Amino acid sequence: EVQLVESGGGLVQPGGSLRLSCEASGFTFSSYWMHWVRQAPGKGLVWVSRISGDGGDTRYADSVKSRFTISRDNAKNTLYLEMSSLRDEDTAVYFCARVKTDISGNYYVGYDYWGQGTLVTVSS
């Protein structure tokens, strides 16, 4: 059974840092692109970042670029999101999600598995 379990959320002051983790099980973690998606309280879904299976290809939303770093440890089956210079507007539930690709295996078509989310609250 595929499982994604996030951890690391909590209350942090503006300007602070936090590292989120997403532990994967039930599939060959290194074979999948992984993403982070966030959702502010009562709001919609917003894409944050992505990373390739080998960790060599990363991209970020403009709103988090230069402040957040996505990484992975395939030996530990774990995805990370290192967040720094946090702002009030970063307050959200952060989900990790596994990418579903098309039949060729090359193109994104959606997220087939999601974690339960971890809440990050940025407040003084």
Next chain:
Amino acid sequence: EIVMTQSPATLSVSPGERATLSCRASQSVANNLAWYQQKPGQAPRLLIYGTSTRATGIPARFSGSGSGTEFTLTISSLQSEDFAVYYCQQYNDWPPLTFGGGTKVEIK
């Protein structure tokens, strides 16, 4: 960045009735569109990808259609478990991947 707009924001439907949800893209996304369902306190669930392909385990009462900039998710006969928020997402031109603002389907 491609902006996705969903309408209506809230849809009130009686169980057993048909629900039609709309999603519009600010520019063509071809057929590179997915739909997700999200219930309170839960992660989203993939319903449809490629505009009209149901994801694994999704009932046939869910169907998607459209192309270019106009898309529709239809739930043919609403069941109690279908009352939720639905999001569309384009993946034609990214990053960033972009989602619509959501349509809440509530019990009438």
